[in-house]
Amino acid sequence: TTNLAFELGPESYALFRNEGTNTGLAAFGQATLRLFDRLDVTAGLRYDYEERESTFNGFGDLVLDAGTLTEFVADTTVSGSYSALSPKAALALDVTDNVRAYASYTRGFRAGGINAQRLPNGQEGQYEFDPEYSDNIEVGLKARVGDRLYAAATGFLISWTDLQFFNLIAPPFTFARENVGDARSQGVELELAAVPFERLRLDATLSLTDTEYDGFVLQRLDPETFEPISDDISGNRLANAPGRTAFVGAELRQPIGGGTSLVARGEVRNVGGFFTDIQNQLRQDPYTVVNARIGFETERASAFFWIQNLTDERFLVYGAPDTSFNRNAVIAPPRTLGVTLRLRR
Numbered sequence: 070t071t072n073l074a075f076e077l078g079p080e081s082y083a084l085f086r087n088e089g090t091n092t093g094l095a096a097f098g099q100a101t102l103r104l105f106d107r108l109d110v111t112a113g114l115r116y117d118y119e120e121r122e123s124t125f126n127g128f129g130d131l132v133l134d135a136g137t138l139t140e141f142v143a144d145t146t147v148s149g150s151y152s153a154l155s156p157k158a159a160l161a162l163d164v165t166d167n168v169r170a171y172a173s174y175t176r177g178f179r180a181g182g183i184n185a186q187r188l189p190n191g192q193e194g195q196y197e198f199d200p201e202y203s204d205n206i207e208v209g210l211k212a213r214v215g216d217r218l219y220a221a222a223t224g225f226l227i228s229w230t231d232l233q234f235f236n237l238i239a240p241p242f243t244f245a246r247e248n249v250g251d252a253r254s255q256g257v258e259l260e261l262a263a264v265p266f267e268r269l270r271l272d273a274t275l276s277l278t279d280t281e282y283d284g285f286v287l288q289r290l291d292p293e294t295f296e297p298i299s300d301d302i303s304g305n306r307l308a309n310a311p312g313r314t315a316f317v318g319a320e321l322r323q324p325i326g327g328g329t330s331l332v333a334r335g336e337v338r339n340v341g342g343f344f345t346d347i348q349n350q351l352r353q354d355p356y357t358v359v360n361a362r363i364g365f366e367t368e369r370a371s372a373f374f375w376i377q378n379l380t381d382e383r384f385l386v387y388g389a390p391d392t393s394f395n396r397n398a399v400i401a402p403p404r405t406l407g408v409t410l411r412l413r414r
Contacts, residue, residue: 075128082133086144087125087185094118099157107164111173113157119180122148127187145187147196153178168212177203179233184245188238195238198247202230221260228253235391237288240297250285252307254278272318280307282347289393305349308390313341313355322366329367336360345388351396356384358401369413377405 073085099113123146130142159173179201188195209223231248238245256278263271287300306312320334339357344350359380364373381404388398 074133077132080135083129084131084133084138085126085128086131087123089121089123089183089185091122092120093180107162109159109161111157111159111161115155115157115178116152117155117178117180118150118152120148120150121180121183122146123183123185125185125187130187147183147185149181149183149197151180151200153200153202167214168210170208170210172208173206175205177205182233182246186245188245189243192239192243192245195245195247198233198245199231201233201248204228204230217264219260219262221258223258223260224256225258226253226255232285234285234287237290237297241290241295249287250303251283252281252285253283254280254307254310268322268324270320270322272316272320274314274316276314278310278312278314280310280312281305282307285347287348287393300348302347302349305347306344308347309343309345309387311341311343313339315339325365327367329365331363332366332371332373333363334361340384345385345390345398346392346396347390348392350392351385351388351398353385353388356382358382364409371409371411373409375407375409377407378403380404 070089071085071087074082075085077083095115095117097113097115099111101109101111103109124144126140126142126144130140130144132139132141153176155176155178157173157175159171161169161171163169181198181200184196184198204227206226207223208225209221211219211221213219229252232250232252233246234249235244236247236249237243238247256276258277259273259275261271261273265271282302282305285302285305287302289298289300290296291298316336316338318334318336320332323331325331337357337359340355342352342355344352357380358378360375360377361379362373362375364371364375366373378401382401383403384401385398386401388396
């Protein structure tokens, strides 16, 4: 429940109240069948059902004046129910004892809902918004050579349908959540872990991603004329989705006697440029972050001195996905130094 009071004058308040009841249930299961001693076939199914009801009023519908409560307009109650069958299918083949190939498909579901606010006449159909769906496809290959080398390659495709987003539905200031369009994200991820020497471990990952909105139309007010405008952002990149992320790490572990090891680790992460907003107006350029730590470790205790963001890079780690009204973003911490002590029983 949400209750707000706006002071109109001495001992006079406009009250806004909103009470919601959400009920949901899900049933799901999956089974895996082993064929030919090398092929795993997995099938699954999930059923979701959600029922939502909201009771609310509008500004000025309920007034408390000098202790007297007056209801000028009765509360509005809106309800809706949403359900979906979401399948899953996967194949996994042991090409050899150390190499596995796989492919999977899953269907995602986000329930619809209710805009719990008084809407103008003629906009009653906007009280509800529909569910959002995603289709997720992944194919990959994993290989291991003893304890010395591990490698993996993955390709993925995510397709969203009927994205939910806040839009202007009645000028000048009535906004509500509605289904605004589709989106797509596809790419590849590469992973490598190697132990070239007994005391040295190397890790590396690379992710390349291409994203795009499709049929996504924003309804907003022109900031100068205050007239409603439509902004088709089809073709824009998804918010906060770098096109490239690369990581390299190295860890050296040197025994120094008495069950104690000197451990040193360095990491370099490079992130490609990206937009923090769906309008693609607020951009973060590519950046690189260096982290390091060095210390001592035994079976029961460890002590490490560490530095994060060694080169003191300044960059945005996340931004609000809509810059129609303002620009809100989170900046990364500056160079940070610390000591971590651990004791295991």
